[in-house]
Amino acid sequence: MPDAPSSRNTVRGDLYGSLLQARDVHGDVHIHSAARSGPRADVCLDAPRPATRVRGRDRLLAALTGAMAGGDPRPQVLTGPGGIGKSTVAAELARRAAEQGRTVWWVRPGGVAASVLEAAVELGGDPDEAARLAGAPRRAARWAWNLLDAADRPWLLVFDNADRPEELDPDDRPGAGVGWLRGSPRGTVLVTTRTADPGTWAPAALHPVEPLAGADAAAVLADHAGAAAADGAAELAERLGGFPLALALAGRAMAAHPTLFPGFRELGGHLAASAVRIDDLVRPLGGRGPTLAGTLRASVRALSGTPQAEPLLDLLALLGAEGAEVPLRRLPVRLLRGGRADTGPGPLDEAAAARALNALAVHGLAAVVEVHGERALRLHPLIGETVRAGLGEGAAEAAEQAERLLRAAPDRDPAMEHAAHRAVAEVRAAALGEDHPDALAAALDRDRLLLVRGDPAAARRALAALAARAEQALGPEHPVALRARHLHGDALLQLGRLDEAEQVYRAEYEARGRLPGGGGAEALSALHQIALVAVRRGDLPAAAERFRAVLEQGAEPFGADHPVLLQARQNLAFTAIRLGERETAERELAEVVAVKERLHGPEHSEAVDARYYVALNELENGDAAAAVQGFAGVAQGWERTLGADHPRTRLARERLAQAEERAAREGAGRQG
Structure with a gap:
C-alpha cells in the first residue's frame, strides 16, 4: 500500500540464498544475494608433484612417515631458509600418503582459513554453516577441526610456506592449538616454514632441513639437467653448497642452454665468478618459478619488524663469507653503533642487537653454532653470496663497517678474517674499480692473511703482483704501494730468501725516509725487518744493535706499547736467549x-x-x-x-x- 510504513519492507538478519524485494507493484525490483565466503573461495587443495626424484632426504622422510604411521598427534614442522627444499620434502610425503589411501590437503599461504574450511566441507560439513562461521575465525576453526578429528579415514594436512605464523593464529602462537593449526589423532599435520623458533610451534616436532651433500647434491643437479651425472657435476654441486634451489636452477639452465653449456664444467666456469648468475640464465625461460635473489628477498621481508636485522645480515655476509663462523664477540655493540645496523626507533643496545641476530636465526638466514666453546653465527655460503650481490648502494658502507670490525681484533680468527677480507676486497673492487686506493688496500689485507695462515709461497706471488699494480696505479711512494712492498718482503723472509727480503726492506726504509715526518712507525717496521734478516743469518750482534735502534727511535713518539716496539723487545730477548743471557731474556719476555x-x-x-x-x-x-x-x-x-x-x-x-x-x-x- 502506498502509505504503508517503509519498515514493512525491511529485512534484518543473515541472508542465505537470494531475496526478491519490491517497493510496490509499480516500483523497482531488487534481487539481493548473499556473498559466500569461507569454503567457496577459490582455493586449491591439491598437492604439487615433485619435479624429479627426491634425493638425500631418506632419514627425514623416514621420521615423518613414522610419525604419520604411528599416529603422532603433534604437528610436524619442517624449518629452514627459503630454497632449502622444505616443500619438496612435503610434496614427497604427500605422494606417499596418497599412495597409502590417505586424504591429502595442501594449504597455501594467503588462504589458510578458506582452505581448512573447504577441507571440512569435503569431510561432510555443511557449506552454509562454513560460510556463516567464516566471519568468526575461532568458532570456524573449532567447527572445522571437530570434523577433521572425526574423519572416516586418515589424512595429511600440509600448511606450506607458513612464513607468517600469524596467519595460522592472529591472536596466539600457532603451537597453542586454538587457531587453524592443531594436532589430531586422526591425521597428520605438516608445516613448512622459514620460522624456526621452537617457542612458536611447541609442542610440535621440529625437523631442520639441511643442504644436500656429496653424491645426492650432484644427482639432484643432474636430474634437473636431464642428464647423467658426469665430470664436473660434483664440483658444481659443491660450488652451489648443496642448496637445492640453486641445484635445480643450475640444472634447468644447463638443460635450456645446451650450446653454451654442453657439460657441468662449462656451467661451473660460468658460475665461478658469481652463483647469482643462475638467475640471469633461468629468467628468460618463462614461468613464475623462484630465483635465488627473489627467494632471499622474501626471507628479508619477514625481518621488517626488526629494522636492525637486515643491515646485520649485510655485515655478516662479509664477515662470514664462504660459510666461515663469526664469533659473537666479533660483533660488539660499541663498534656496531654508528654503522648501518644502528637504525630503528631507538639507539642500538645489547637487547636490540640480540633481537636482530635472533631474528636472522629464527628465519633461517643464519645458524647459531658452537666453535671452540663459544657461540658463533654462520651463513650458508650461497646466502652470503646472494646478499653481497644485492648490496647495491650500501656496499661501500657495509665494507667500511666490516673493515672496522676486522681491524678491532686482527689475527684473532685468521680463517674467518681471510674469508672476510676476500669478500670485502671483492665488494670494494666492484664498487670502486680494482685500482682504487681503497680497493687495493682491501686486497692487501686479503693477501696479508696468506702470511698469517702460513702460506708464504702463495703470499709472495699475490703480493708481488699487487705491489707492482699499486706502484703503477698510485705511484711508488703511495702508502698502499709501500705497504704492499713491505708485505712482499715479509713473504720473502718467511721463504728464506734473505737477500731479496733485505733489498725490499731497505728500499722501503729509504723511500719512507723521504716522506714528511721521516716515515713514522712504518719506517721503524722496515728497520725491524732488516734486523730480523740479520737474525735469520745468524748475525746476532748486528740484529741486537738494530732492535735497540728501533726501541730508541720509537720510544718517545709511539710509546712502549706500540706493536713494532713490542716485537723489537721480543726479538731482542730472542737474541739474548741465543747468546745465553737467560735473565735478560726472562725479564724482557715477562714484560712483553x-x-x-x-x-x-x-x-x-x-x-x-x-x-x-x-x-x-x-x-x-x-x-x-x-x-x-x-x-x-x-x-x-x-x-x-x-x-x-x-x-x-x-x-x-x-x-x-x-x-x-x-x-x-x-x-x-x-x-x-
Missing part, C-alpha cells in the same frame, strides 16, 4: 707477555707467540719441565687460532717433543 695479554687477551696468537719464547728460554737454560708445560699451552693455543697444520703449530709440537725428551732424560738421570 704481560703487555700483549693486556692489549689482545691471553688467547690471541700474538700473546701465544710471546709465551713461545718464554718456553724456549726455559728449554735452552735447563728447565725442561717448565718448557714442557709452556710448549703444551702454546701448541694448544696456536692450534685453536691457526689450525693443527699451521707451521707455527707444528713448530710448537716439535719443541714440545724436544722438551719432553729432555725432561725424560733429566728424570732418568736423577733416578740413576
Whole structure:
C-alpha cells in the first residue's frame, strides 16, 4: 500500500540464498544475494608433484612417515631458509600418503582459513554453516577441526610456506592449538616454514632441513639437467653448497642452454665468478618459478619488524663469507653503533642487537653454532653470496663497517678474517674499480692473511703482483704501494730468501725516509725487518744493535706499547736467549707477555707467540719441565687460532717433543 510504513519492507538478519524485494507493484525490483565466503573461495587443495626424484632426504622422510604411521598427534614442522627444499620434502610425503589411501590437503599461504574450511566441507560439513562461521575465525576453526578429528579415514594436512605464523593464529602462537593449526589423532599435520623458533610451534616436532651433500647434491643437479651425472657435476654441486634451489636452477639452465653449456664444467666456469648468475640464465625461460635473489628477498621481508636485522645480515655476509663462523664477540655493540645496523626507533643496545641476530636465526638466514666453546653465527655460503650481490648502494658502507670490525681484533680468527677480507676486497673492487686506493688496500689485507695462515709461497706471488699494480696505479711512494712492498718482503723472509727480503726492506726504509715526518712507525717496521734478516743469518750482534735502534727511535713518539716496539723487545730477548743471557731474556719476555695479554687477551696468537719464547728460554737454560708445560699451552693455543697444520703449530709440537725428551732424560738421570 502506498502509505504503508517503509519498515514493512525491511529485512534484518543473515541472508542465505537470494531475496526478491519490491517497493510496490509499480516500483523497482531488487534481487539481493548473499556473498559466500569461507569454503567457496577459490582455493586449491591439491598437492604439487615433485619435479624429479627426491634425493638425500631418506632419514627425514623416514621420521615423518613414522610419525604419520604411528599416529603422532603433534604437528610436524619442517624449518629452514627459503630454497632449502622444505616443500619438496612435503610434496614427497604427500605422494606417499596418497599412495597409502590417505586424504591429502595442501594449504597455501594467503588462504589458510578458506582452505581448512573447504577441507571440512569435503569431510561432510555443511557449506552454509562454513560460510556463516567464516566471519568468526575461532568458532570456524573449532567447527572445522571437530570434523577433521572425526574423519572416516586418515589424512595429511600440509600448511606450506607458513612464513607468517600469524596467519595460522592472529591472536596466539600457532603451537597453542586454538587457531587453524592443531594436532589430531586422526591425521597428520605438516608445516613448512622459514620460522624456526621452537617457542612458536611447541609442542610440535621440529625437523631442520639441511643442504644436500656429496653424491645426492650432484644427482639432484643432474636430474634437473636431464642428464647423467658426469665430470664436473660434483664440483658444481659443491660450488652451489648443496642448496637445492640453486641445484635445480643450475640444472634447468644447463638443460635450456645446451650450446653454451654442453657439460657441468662449462656451467661451473660460468658460475665461478658469481652463483647469482643462475638467475640471469633461468629468467628468460618463462614461468613464475623462484630465483635465488627473489627467494632471499622474501626471507628479508619477514625481518621488517626488526629494522636492525637486515643491515646485520649485510655485515655478516662479509664477515662470514664462504660459510666461515663469526664469533659473537666479533660483533660488539660499541663498534656496531654508528654503522648501518644502528637504525630503528631507538639507539642500538645489547637487547636490540640480540633481537636482530635472533631474528636472522629464527628465519633461517643464519645458524647459531658452537666453535671452540663459544657461540658463533654462520651463513650458508650461497646466502652470503646472494646478499653481497644485492648490496647495491650500501656496499661501500657495509665494507667500511666490516673493515672496522676486522681491524678491532686482527689475527684473532685468521680463517674467518681471510674469508672476510676476500669478500670485502671483492665488494670494494666492484664498487670502486680494482685500482682504487681503497680497493687495493682491501686486497692487501686479503693477501696479508696468506702470511698469517702460513702460506708464504702463495703470499709472495699475490703480493708481488699487487705491489707492482699499486706502484703503477698510485705511484711508488703511495702508502698502499709501500705497504704492499713491505708485505712482499715479509713473504720473502718467511721463504728464506734473505737477500731479496733485505733489498725490499731497505728500499722501503729509504723511500719512507723521504716522506714528511721521516716515515713514522712504518719506517721503524722496515728497520725491524732488516734486523730480523740479520737474525735469520745468524748475525746476532748486528740484529741486537738494530732492535735497540728501533726501541730508541720509537720510544718517545709511539710509546712502549706500540706493536713494532713490542716485537723489537721480543726479538731482542730472542737474541739474548741465543747468546745465553737467560735473565735478560726472562725479564724482557715477562714484560712483553704481560703487555700483549693486556692489549689482545691471553688467547690471541700474538700473546701465544710471546709465551713461545718464554718456553724456549726455559728449554735452552735447563728447565725442561717448565718448557714442557709452556710448549703444551702454546701448541694448544696456536692450534685453536691457526689450525693443527699451521707451521707455527707444528713448530710448537716439535719443541714440545724436544722438551719432553729432555725432561725424560733429566728424570732418568736423577733416578740413576
